[in-house]
Amino acid sequence: MIRICFAGVTGWTAPPIVAAVDAADDLTLVSGVSRSAAGQRLADVTASSSTGPVHATVAEALASGDVDVLVDYTSAAAVRENVQTAVRAGVHVVVGSSGLTADDYADLDRPAREHGVGVIASGNFSVMAAVLQRAATLAARHVGSWEVVDYAAATKPDVPSGTARELAETLGQVRTPASAVPLAELHGPVEARGADVAGTRVHSVRLPGFVLATEVLFAAGGERLTMRHDTGDSPTPYVDGTLLAIRRVAEVPGVRRGLDRLLFDDPAPEA
Known part of the structure; x- marks a missing residue:
């Protein structure tokens, strides 16, 4: 026992x-x-x-x-x-x-x-969130550019969520995603590009109506792949x-x- x-x-x-x-x-x-x-x-x-x-x-x-x-x-x-x-x-x-x-x-x-x-x-x-993480890790072997979007309730104080942080850190073990424009060359506030978590740009959205959702966007020339996991209110x-x-x-x-x-x-x- x-x-x-x-x-x-x-x-x-x-x-x-x-x-x-x-x-x-x-x-x-x-x-x-x-x-x-x-x-x-x-x-x-x-x-x-x-x-x-x-x-x-x-x-x-x-x-x-x-x-x-x-x-x-x-x-x-x-x-x-x-x-x-x-x-x-x-x-x-x-x-x-x-x-x-x-x-x-x-x-x-x-x-x-x-x-x-x-x-x-x-x-x-969540088992589905774990499947998302494994699928994203597989994708990162073949696609060199991605970013993560982290959605949660307006009252959630910690950013990013544990789900998004763990995903970014896991992807960082595969490779560092490519960035076309270095942060130092941006025009405007660097914060608009999100936080750097293990080399991945992570954007935390905190709004009413969300419980928790994690989205990873992969992109290459002429195509995109979106993987997303949403949880409800239970x-x-x-x-x-x-x-x-x-x-x-x-x-x-x-x-x-x-x-x-x-x-x-x-x-x-x-x-």
């Missing part, structure tokens, strides 16, 4: 994942983390059948009882400390929160290996990928990024 602590247990993403954990024969929710519900029982603040406690911090939750896997769906402001705390405690981590960069994960990899801890992080635990698409990560996170010490690493047996293509 895999014992789970869910950080962000009162958040938007939690309900269907908590329900799926309750329904699984090999998983059990033993505790949660939520500042607003600290001191209460999981059964009182969620629809879970678990009577485990809700704590104010991950450190308190891990100190209060045995946990095998921390699932983090919190925020960009909290996720770094949460993951570091779990790794130091020897607890495996599934990271569904955005806010950590490639450098952050590189810094986490060494202590995770030293503690024999697995960390699986994905900007998006967190249900993240359930299957999260549970898969929970079940497999202990297999390999260190950091693994991207749900596609678990869905596809072949390694991601390189240039």
Whole structure:
């Protein structure tokens, strides 16, 4: 039985994942983390059948009882400390929160290996989003120019989204996209060309009516290829990928990024 602590247990993403954990024969929710519900029982603040406690911090939750896997769906402001705390405690981590960069994960990899801890992080635990990332990686081997557009709700404070950042960083491992006009030669504000994420220009749109969408535009002379993934107003698409990560996170010490690493047996293509 895999014992789970869910950080962000009162958040938007939690309900269907908590329900799926309750329904699984090999998983059990033993505790949660939520500042607003600290001191209460999981059964009182969620629809879970678990009577485990809700704590104010991950450190308190891990100190209060045995946990095998921390699932983090919190925020960009909290996720770094949460993951570091779990790794130091020897607890495996599934990271569904955005806010950590490639450098952050590189810094986490060494202590995770030293503690024999697995960390699986994905900007998006949707299976369709993982398929998009793998397809885009294949395209980048043959098309030398692309940009990423990241759409999210007007209230989302972190830019770009974890999905868009992870996509750009993965594509950057294949090659750096070509740019016809160097930034230094632009006429006008450089910011209009978006942020540089691992060599890819990423444009973050924050408007009402969006939940999350990620679009990658490939282009060559006389033709274009657009790949896009949209999520609706339900967190249900993240359930299957999260549970898969929970079940497999202990297999390999260190950091693994991207749900596609678990869905596809072949390694991601390189240039």
